[in-house]
Amino acid sequence: MELLPVNLPVSTRWKQGYFTNNSSISRFDSTWRTVFLFQSKVCSGEIYEQLLAAEAKDPTDLDAIDAIIGNTGWTRNRCSACYGETRDPVVCWYNGETEFLLCNACIDAAKELILKG
Numbered sequence: 668m669e670l671l672p673v674n675l676p677v678s679t680r681w682k683q684g685y686f687t688n689n690s691s692i693s694r695f696d697s698t699w700r701t702v703f704l705f706q707s708k709v710c711s712g713e714i715y716e717q718l719l720a721a722e723a724k725d726p727t728d729l730d731a732i733d734a735i736i737g738n739t740g741w742t743r744n745r746c747s748a749c750y751g752e753t754r755d756p757v758v759c760w761y762n763g764e765t766e767f768l769l770c771n772a773c774i775d776a777a778k779e780l781i782l783k784g
């Protein structure tokens with residue numbers, strides 16, 4: 668069990684997801700994958716540059732990150748119980764196969780249930 672914050676910076680995770688560095692083939696075989704954003708194909712490397720610029724300008728401005736990517740999935744955690752999205756840290760259980768996240772509201776509800784007996 669761990670406390671899982673909204674991970675920052677997004678640019679680091681974006682690069683992990685979309686930059687391919689296949690050194691087993693060739694050390695020169697490094698490339699950014701093409702992604703669909705705003706209903707068009709774009710180079711994920713260009714988005715990466717925009718993310719870096721936004722984070723350099725204001726690392727706490729997650730709305731700016733959402734605007735660049737076009738969705739909120741990279742700046743929020745989704746609770747496994749209520750499916751609500753939150754930018755607050757969540758508690759994370761990982762059993763080796765499945766990750767289960769709980770938001771503050773659901774943890775409070777569970778605590779209240781336990782205290783009532």
Ligand SMILES: [Zn+2]
Nearest residue numbers: 746749770773
């Ligand atoms: Zn919840």
